[in-house]
Amino acid sequence: MLTRKQHELLIFIHSNIRQNGISPSFDEMKDALNLKSKSGIHRLITALEERGFIRRLAHRARALEVLKLPDSVLPGGQKLAPNVIQGEFSAPGSRQAPGSDDIVSMPLYGRIAAGTPIEALRDPTNFVDVPRGMLARGEHFALEVAGDSMIDAGILDGDTVILKRSETAENGVIVVALIDDNEATLKRLRRKGNSVALEPANQGYETRIFPPDRVKIQGELIGLLRRY
16 A cells, blocks of 8 residues: 555656656655655655565666556556545544555654654645554544654554544553643653653653643554554
């Protein structure tokens, strides 16, 4: 399965080669996908190459070859209209992945630091494919983890965590918490009297304690995805 950005880039490269006889430049790809830097294009191209959709031709500038297209693209580059099914397990903004009733594409909002809190990033143009059986009822979203503060809970740097949107959570649950309305962190929730503790799963990090009015629960962890 391709993410939305991977799909968009593949179709853009394919169309450019058909029209101009040459693959687009990295700057052209960056502008076409509204990305801020070319590093994002590098990652997308690497992902497409690993999945067998494109091939880089050695010793040639701007040389990419499209090896195959997704099933959602007809010969000649015509795109099929997406078949969007809003089921009871799908979050608003999520969609059914083409060709499978068991996969849901949900918004991948951004990269969250599991060690040092960072401002929550939301990018509704990115999607990640998630097995439907992983989801519960309600609204869901995904975030990419950066850091190792939750490593003892089995959450590693680079993992994609799947969260059920919620403003409340029970003691001991791993949550995404928003601190002071602008910093988000992935931690285990502990309530102690009139205080809220955000507890790491790594002895190298300290538990942070806040008054309740400084912490807002954004979502509850229900699963994760990992690439090897």
